[in-house]
Amino acid sequence: MSKQIQRLTGMHDVLPDERRYWDTISRAAEEVTRRFGFQRIDTPILEATELFARGVGEGSDFFVQKEMYTIVEADGSSITLRPEFTAGFVRAYISNGLHNWSQPVKLYTIGPSFRRERPQAGRLRQHSQFNCEIMGEEDPAADVEVMMVAMSLYRELGFKGLVFQLNSTGCPVCKPGYIRELVAFLDNHYDRLADIDKERLTKNPLRVLDSKAPGMEALLAGAPHIADYLCDDCREHFADVRSLLDVLGQSYTINFRLVRGIDYYTKTVFEVWQEGIGAQAALCGGGRYDGLSEDIGGPPTPGVGFGSGIERVMLGMKEQGIEPAAATPLPILVAHFGGATKTAAVRLVYRLRDAGIGARLAFARGSRSLKSQMREADHHGARYVLILGEDEITRGVVAVKPLVEGEQQSQVALDEIVGWLAERITS
RNA sequence: GCGGGUGUGGUGUAGGGGUUAACACGUCUGGUUGUGGCCCAGAAGAUCGUGGGUUCAAAUCCCACCACUCGCCCCA
Incomplete structure (x- = not known):
C-alpha cells in the first residue's frame, strides 16, 4: 500500500465553493482597472534569483536564503519562484523596452507568488495577489491613483469600515538622517526595549516602529516622526498626495509607524487594514519605489504600486459577510434508459452544447433509474430534464420535465427541441 | 527557527481503559412497471493522525513524530 500523498504545508486547494470568492474578486479587479485605464501583464512565476536577492536590499536579506523557493539548475x-511581483514587473518593463512606450505605463496582474514561511491566518506559502503598478511617473497623482484603485476595488466588493494607513518613508536623501535620529532616540531608551527590538535596532531600525512588544506604544509615541525629517522634495510630494486625497474625500490616517520592510520604497507607503481577519490585518500594501529600476540595472524610472492578497481579501469578505455570486446552474439534464436511448441522449446533449445551451448528460454504464437521474438534475439545479426513452425515440420526440414550479411537462419534437429551449433559456 | 491549541467515516461532533466506536449532515439504493425536492426504509463509508510505551486489555493513559491551526520572528 502506498502512503497517501498529502498537501504541502501552506498550500491550499481552492474548491469550487471557495473559488466563487476568487472569481468575484478578480472580476471586480478587472472592472476597476479597466475604468482606470490599466492593462494586464503576466510575468513568469520563475525568475533569476538575483532579481529578488537584489532589489530587496541589505536589511532584509534574511528571507533571501530562508524564505524563497530557489532551484539550482x-x-x-x-x-x-517569485516571492513578490514588483521586481518582476520592473524587470519586464526593462526587458521589453516599455520605457520607450508613452509614459507612464499602467499595468496590473493577478497570479500566485511563494514564500516559505510558517502559515497563519492570511499567510500561505502559495498565495495569490492582485498587483497594480504605474511606471514612469513621478506625479503624486499617480500615487493617489493606485491607492484609489485599491479603495475602489474594496468599495466595489462591498467592504465597509476599512482603515487607510498612509506614511512617507523618505528617500535616499532624507531617510538616512531620520534613521540616525531614530536610532539615537532608541539608544537613549535602550533598557526599555524588548530583546527582539534591541536586535532590530542594529539590523533594521525602522522595523522597531512596527514593534508589538508591550510598552512600546507609549515609548514610540515620543519617538521622532519621519514627517519632521523629510527633504523638501519628499515633504512636498507627501503634501500633494494628502491634498489630492482630501480633494477626493478619501479619508486616511497618517501613521508614522507604518514602515514597509523592504528598502526599495521611497516617499509614499500605504496599507489598507481590516480588523478581524487575524494578525495580518493588511488587505493590501504598497508604495513608491523610485530607485528600484536602477537597482536592477534599468534606466532611472519612478514607479508606484501595490499588491493585494486574494486570500486575505477573501477572509475579509467572509468577516464582513459579503457573499460572492452563486454559481450559475446548468439549465438542462438529459436523461435516458440505456441502450439506443443513450446514444440518442449523447447526440442530443452535444447538439444543445453546440447551440450554446448548457447541458449535462446523465452518465450511466447500461441503464439507470430515472429517479436517480432526476435526483441528479435536482441536485445541480437544472431547470429542465429532457427524457429520452424508447417511446420518445420511436415517436421522434423528447419529454421535457420542468423542475421549477408552474410549468407543465410537455413533449417536443426532437428536431425542434433546440429552438424550443433557446426561447426559454436566457443563459 | 520558536511557542500555544487541535487531530475520531466526506463534513461537523459524541464517547475518555474492557467485547460489533455513536449521532447529525452529506453520498448511494429502494418505496412496483419511466419522473426530482419532503417523508420513510436500507446501504456504503473510520485500521479513532503515525510510531513506540504502560496494561491482561488503549480511540481513551504516557512519550515521540507528523499534520492542521493560531501566534511570534520575518514580511516582498
Whole structure:
C-alpha cells in the first residue's frame, strides 16, 4: 500500500465553493482597472534569483536564503519562484523596452507568488495577489491613483469600515538622517526595549516602529516622526498626495509607524487594514519605489504600486459577510434508459452544447433509474430534464420535465427541441 | 527557527481503559412497471493522525513524530 500523498504545508486547494470568492474578486479587479485605464501583464512565476536577492536590499536579506523557493539548475544557474511581483514587473518593463512606450505605463496582474514561511491566518506559502503598478511617473497623482484603485476595488466588493494607513518613508536623501535620529532616540531608551527590538535596532531600525512588544506604544509615541525629517522634495510630494486625497474625500490616517520592510520604497507607503481577519490585518500594501529600476540595472524610472492578497481579501469578505455570486446552474439534464436511448441522449446533449445551451448528460454504464437521474438534475439545479426513452425515440420526440414550479411537462419534437429551449433559456 | 491549541467515516461532533466506536449532515439504493425536492426504509463509508510505551486489555493513559491551526520572528 502506498502512503497517501498529502498537501504541502501552506498550500491550499481552492474548491469550487471557495473559488466563487476568487472569481468575484478578480472580476471586480478587472472592472476597476479597466475604468482606470490599466492593462494586464503576466510575468513568469520563475525568475533569476538575483532579481529578488537584489532589489530587496541589505536589511532584509534574511528571507533571501530562508524564505524563497530557489532551484539550482543543472548548469548552476539559480532560479526562484517569485516571492513578490514588483521586481518582476520592473524587470519586464526593462526587458521589453516599455520605457520607450508613452509614459507612464499602467499595468496590473493577478497570479500566485511563494514564500516559505510558517502559515497563519492570511499567510500561505502559495498565495495569490492582485498587483497594480504605474511606471514612469513621478506625479503624486499617480500615487493617489493606485491607492484609489485599491479603495475602489474594496468599495466595489462591498467592504465597509476599512482603515487607510498612509506614511512617507523618505528617500535616499532624507531617510538616512531620520534613521540616525531614530536610532539615537532608541539608544537613549535602550533598557526599555524588548530583546527582539534591541536586535532590530542594529539590523533594521525602522522595523522597531512596527514593534508589538508591550510598552512600546507609549515609548514610540515620543519617538521622532519621519514627517519632521523629510527633504523638501519628499515633504512636498507627501503634501500633494494628502491634498489630492482630501480633494477626493478619501479619508486616511497618517501613521508614522507604518514602515514597509523592504528598502526599495521611497516617499509614499500605504496599507489598507481590516480588523478581524487575524494578525495580518493588511488587505493590501504598497508604495513608491523610485530607485528600484536602477537597482536592477534599468534606466532611472519612478514607479508606484501595490499588491493585494486574494486570500486575505477573501477572509475579509467572509468577516464582513459579503457573499460572492452563486454559481450559475446548468439549465438542462438529459436523461435516458440505456441502450439506443443513450446514444440518442449523447447526440442530443452535444447538439444543445453546440447551440450554446448548457447541458449535462446523465452518465450511466447500461441503464439507470430515472429517479436517480432526476435526483441528479435536482441536485445541480437544472431547470429542465429532457427524457429520452424508447417511446420518445420511436415517436421522434423528447419529454421535457420542468423542475421549477408552474410549468407543465410537455413533449417536443426532437428536431425542434433546440429552438424550443433557446426561447426559454436566457443563459 | 520558536511557542500555544487541535487531530475520531466526506463534513461537523459524541464517547475518555474492557467485547460489533455513536449521532447529525452529506453520498448511494429502494418505496412496483419511466419522473426530482419532503417523508420513510436500507446501504456504503473510520485500521479513532503515525510510531513506540504502560496494561491482561488503549480511540481513551504516557512519550515521540507528523499534520492542521493560531501566534511570534520575518514580511516582498
